[in-house]
Amino acid sequence: MDxxxxxxxxxxxxxxxxxxxxxxxxxxxxxxxxxxxxxxxxEAEDAVQEAALKSWRATKKLREGTSRFRPWxxxxxxxxxxxxxxxxxxxxxxxxxxxxxTQADVADVAAGRADLERAVAALDRSARLxxxxxxxxxxxxxxxxxxxxxxxxxxxxRLYRTLRALRPELELETAL
Amino acid sequence: xNRPLGDDLRELFxxxxxxxxxxxxxxxxxxxxxxxxxxxxxxxAAAGLVAVLxxxxxxxxxxxxxxxxxxxxxxxxxxxxxxxxxxxxxxxxVVPSPTPSPLPAGTQACTPAQLQVDVLxxxxxxxxxxxxxxxxxxxxxVCFVQGTPAVxxxxxxxHVLPFKPRPLFAGSLSTGPVVVEPGPxxxxxxxxxxxxxxxxxxxxxxxxQCQGNAGVxxxxxxxxxxxxxxxxxxxxxxxxxxxxxxxxxxGAFEGPPPPVEExxxxxxxxxxxxxxxxxxxGGVLVYQVTLTNGTRQPMDLIANCPNYGEELVLxxxxxxxxxGIKPTFQLNCTPAGTIQPTASLTFEIRLAVPQDEAPGSYKxxxxxxxxxxxxxxxxxxxxxxx
Numbered sequence: 001m002d003x004x005x006x007x008x009x010x011x012x013x014x015x016x017x018x019x020x021x022x023x024x025x026x027x028x029x030x031x032x033x034x035x036x037x038x039x040x041x042x043e044a045e046d047a048v049q050e051a052a053l054k055s056w057r058a059t060k061k062l063r064e065g066t067s068r069f070r071p072w073x074x075x076x077x078x079x080x081x082x083x084x085x086x087x088x089x090x091x092x093x094x095x096x097x098x099x100x101x102t103q104a105d106v107a108d109v110a111a112g113r114a115d116l117e118r119a120v121a122a123l124d125r126s127a128r129l130x131x132x133x134x135x136x137x138x139x140x141x142x143x144x145x146x147x148x149x150x151x152x153x154x155x156x157x158r159l160y161r162t163l164r165a166l167r168p169e170l171e172l173e174t175a176l
Numbered sequence: 177x178n179r180p181l182g183d184d185l186r187e188l189f190x191x192x193x194x195x196x197x198x199x200x201x202x203x204x205x206x207x208x209x210x211x212x213x214x215x216x217x218x219x220x221a222a223a224g225l226v227a228v229l230x231x232x233x234x235x236x237x238x239x240x241x242x243x244x245x246x247x248x249x250x251x252x253x254x255x256x257x258x259x260x261x262x263x264x265x266x267x268x269x270v271v272p273s274p275t276p277s278p279l280p281a282g283t284q285a286c287t288p289a290q291l292q293v294d295v296l297x298x299x300x301x302x303x304x305x306x307x308x309x310x311x312x313x314x315x316x317x318v319c320f321v322q323g324t325p326a327v328x329x330x331x332x333x334x335h336v337l338p339f340k341p342r343p344l345f346a347g348s349l350s351t352g353p354v355v356v357e358p359g360p361x362x363x364x365x366x367x368x369x370x371x372x373x374x375x376x377x378x379x380x381x382x383x384x385q386c387q388g389n390a391g392v393x394x395x396x397x398x399x400x401x402x403x404x405x406x407x408x409x410x411x412x413x414x415x416x417x418x419x420x421x422x423x424x425x426x427g428a429f430e431g432p433p434p435p436v437e438e439x440x441x442x443x444x445x446x447x448x449x450x451x452x453x454x455x456x457x458g459g460v461l462v463y464q465v466t467l468t469n470g471t472r473q474p475m476d477l478i479a480n481c482p483n484y485g486e487e488l489v490l491x492x493x494x495x496x497x498x499x500g501i502k503p504t505f506q507l508n509c510t511p512a513g514t515i516q517p518t519a520s521l522t523f524e525i526r527l528a529v530p531q532d533e534a535p536g537s538y539k540x541x542x543x544x545x546x547x548x549x550x551x552x553x554x555x556x557x558x559x560x561x562x
Binding site for chain 1: 181182184185186188189190193195196197200201203204205207208298299300413416530
């Protein structure tokens with residue numbers, strides 16, 4: 001049993017210190033995930049706070065033998081973000097869409113990278129989210145799929161299509 | 177030769193997302209600390225009632241003391257300020273609601289000829305695709321747009337699509353007049369500027385929402401202003417298939433968000449710890465924190481009482497689990513008053529060590545701050561024994 005599994009076991013028994021030790025390293029990635037989904041830092045932090053509370057209350061429901069806290073917690077965060085996006089208060093935060101590149105930036109980077117930035121900006125939200133989960137948060141296909149509410153195989157297929165759209169000449173075997 | 181795509185994407189996300197607001201981690205962890213109360217039994221409830229009454233009496237006394245202290249500026253307490261269990265104050269201070277700029281007198285409603293329009297961005301939520309359009313002026317005159325225009329959508333063959341208009345799925349942000357000035361169209365990735373306007377529409381993008389209906393491709397939009405006149409035409413980028421059964425959501429014209437006054441980040445004192453070398457598990461670690469005002473301004477702790485966070489982290493050479501106690505409280509500021517420049521104040525802090533805390537060498541970390549800023553943690557070693 002590794003450190004994380006021991007902390008999970010303690011948290012399941014109601015050890016708040018263990019839960020906070022588990023949670024601490026994942027707050028910032030969770031905030032970034034929430035920001036990607038909601039487009040606003042304040043909303044993102046609120047969502048992570050609510051997700052942290054829900055996770056704490058649900059810790060006892062963590063299955064015996066659950067070995068990784070990170071994908072489980074990020075799934076709770078993603079569900080909270082989806083719930084908020086469905087809410088009446090949600091507004092289309094056009095102004096908060098993550099900035100991709102200005103013309104000055106584009107002039108500074110290689111043409112290929114500028115193309116990539118434009119291509120990523122043109123993707124729909126769920127495709128961008130999948131790229132973020134897999135390449136930025138280093139989640140496996142199965143873990144990213146769980147966060148998105150789809151199977152690992154479906155996540156891999158979507159990732160394949162998205163990458164193919166981004167860089168058609170790419171050797172996908174290496175990227176995936 | 178291309179760099180690995182994964183590296184490019186990681187770099188791109190790093191650049192576009194940035195970092196969460198300062199103190200986000202502390203605030204999230206603090207919210208857990210406050211949510212971990214155990215169920216209260218009947219005898220505990222009775223004890224709790226007594227405690228509430230006592231607390232009310234203490235609070236009343238403190239309020240009187242605080243009021244008295246306010247009337248004696250510059251009072252400097254002597255000795256160590258005692259510890260008091262106070263919940264952390266993690267709410268952001270209330271700032272006045274921003275108000276939109278008024279419409280200049282004599283400004284006329286825009287005609288289509290005075291406007292240019294282009295696609296501003298796209299978004300998705302709740303099974304709907306949102307498209308935003310940006311507007312700016314073309315001539316030399318300032319004008320305004322207001323209300324909800326009529327919007328018709330067309331397929332790539334130029335046939336009008338049978339969308340029925342309805343309010344925007346997520347509601348509109350504003351319905352007031354928006355001043356439009358001659359100038360460039362809004363940039364897709366920055367806020368609208370003064371003199372620019374935006375409009376958002378939405379349609380259903382999931383086939384489950386319109387079962388039995390075929391999807392359609394949207395290629396063009398024609399926007400007719402509430403005041404009438406020729407429609408403004410915009411070519412739309414390719415999007416997933418749309419479904420017409422839920423109609424077309426059309427928002428009202430929006431202007432740039434009014435400026436929001438950000439709460440000030442207050443300066444924080446320097447911290448020095450005086451911690452006993454050991455404490456028993458189940459006992460109370462009583463230590464002292466000396467705060468020194470290294471700024472040139474007095475620090476009014478009554479007006480702006482900081483929170484403190486404390487954390488006991490096990491230093492385990494074998495690499496065992498990272499056990500920690502991480503509560504956040506508010507400092508006992510009432511008797512402290514103001515720390516003058518270069519002056520110091522010492523606070524007593526008490527930390528209850530759980531009975532089941534593993535014995536060993538720990539580090540006590542202490543931070544001080546407000547909802548939007550915390551100091552770098554200061555630490556001191558402490559041993560927990562049975």
